[in-house]
Amino acid sequence: MILLSFQRALFLLLILVSFSLTNCSSTETKSEDASSESADTTKDSVNQKKVESIDVSDPSKKEESSSEKKVGCIEGDCVNGIGKYIYENGDIYTGSFKNDQREGKGNFDYVDGEKFSGIYVEDKRQGLGEYHFKNGDKYIGEFKSGQINGKGIYTFSDGRALDGEFQNDGLEGKGTLMEEGKPKECKVQARKLVCD
Numbered sequence: 001m002i003l004l005s006f007q008r009a010l011f012l013l014l015i016l017v018s019f020s021l022t023n024c025s026s027t028e029t030k031s032e033d034a035s036s037e038s039a040d041t042t043k044d045s046v047n048q049k050k051v052e053s054i055d056v057s058d059p060s061k062k063e064e065s066s067s068e069k070k071v072g073c074i075e076g077d078c079v080n081g082i083g084k085y086i087y088e089n090g091d092i093y094t095g096s097f098k099n100d101q102r103e104g105k106g107n108f109d110y111v112d113g114e115k116f117s118g119i120y121v122e123d124k125r126q127g128l129g130e131y132h133f134k135n136g137d138k139y140i141g142e143f144k145s146g147q148i149n150g151k152g153i154y155t156f157s158d159g160r161a162l163d164g165e166f167q168n169d170g171l172e173g174k175g176t177l178m179e180e181g182k183p184k185e186c187k188v189q190a191r192k193l194v195c196d
Contacts, residue, residue, distance in 0.1 A: 095120070118143065139170065154188075162186060162193065 069086070076083030077097065084094045095106020102120035109115050118129020124146035131139045131148065141152015148170035155161045164175015166188065173188040177195060186195040 139166075141166065156193075162188070164188075 069090075071086055071088050072078075073083050073085050078085045079100045080098055082096055084092065085097075086092050090111035092109045093102060093106055094109075095102065096104030098104065101123035103122065104120060105118070106120050107115070107117045113134040115132040116125060116129060118125055118131075119127040121127070125143035126145070127143065128141070129143045133139075136157030137155065139148055139152055139154045141148070141154075142150025144150060147168070148166050149168070150166065151164075152166055153161055153163045154166070154170070154173075154175075160177060160179050162173075162175045162177045164173050164186075166173035166175075170188070171191050175186060175188075177184045177186045177193070184195045186193055188194070
């Protein structure tokens with residue numbers, strides 16, 4: 001009789017344990033299925049977003065935002081050769097490079113519309129060059145250490161031209177202004193023309 005009660009108790013215990021394991025197992029499966037389902041949904045939405053925002057098969061369909069603008073060397077050899085370099089602010093340099101610096105003949109287009117064409121030495125404007133200002137004025141002449149400095153002709157947007165000597169990046173200078181065919185001796189003070 002004790003043996004029979006022990007067998008019944010063991011049988012009931014096994015049924016309870018198997019029932020618990022079945023519930024536990026099915027709960028885990030549901031949990032795994034639910035997380036798999038949500039993971040798949042997440043994957044699908046991520047993949048779908050990727051496909052919508054970036055079409056790798058046709059880059060022309062992708063809109064370029066300001067943060068996606070190309071910056072750096074976009075053409076040629078910008079270390080030791082001839083290349084095209086776009087700066088973060090949108091300025092563009094096209095020309096010769098040596099040791100990763102502007103060196104030799106080059107053109108610099110500033111984002112505000114001003115332009116420089118001339119010679120660079122160790123990354124600075126040096127020697128003869130031409131600078132076009134956004135107001136329509138232009139300077140053709142010497143540059144030293146990156147600045148307007150030396151002999152040159154400053155032509156105003158109205159056509160008047162001052163042939164002279166300039167210093168301090170063109171803030172100061174003196175020369176002869178041709179106005180209506182007549183020469184006038186003039187000075188440049190704080191980039192303002194003062195004639196006698």
